[in-house]
Amino acid sequence: MIIQWEVACQACSREGHDSINCSWVYTRCRKPSYNGIRKLLRSSQPTSLGKKCFTCQHPTCNGFQWFEEQLIEWVLHQLNILMEMVVLGVGQPITGSKHSHGEIPHVRSQTVKGRES
DSSP, X not given: OOOOOOOBOTTTOOBSSOGGGOTTSEEEOSOXXXXXXXXXXXXXXXXXXXXXXXXXXXXXXXXXXXXXXXXXXXXXXXXXXHHHHHHHOOOEEOTTOOOOTTSOOOEEOOOOOOOOO
């Protein structure tokens, strides 16, 4: 008998990877004027105990975002890219690239040139 199960990440709770390979643990700060790194943490406040959030580690940045908000933004952005590709009928996402969540991933477009007669 073979037992299989999906690995659930201890950091973000998403399936398919563990916390060592989680691309959500450290992400780039979203404030353009800061070169900070956001860290995925769990709230210790009584009203939001255990809720996941990002805080910027830059000493003068007060950047904060709930994980659920960032995840929704990221999913909507991915859907938008796919819809644009379907509507335009061109381009393909660069696969295998490691981009920070919250950053806009690059899309490689294809241009089809006709031959001149």
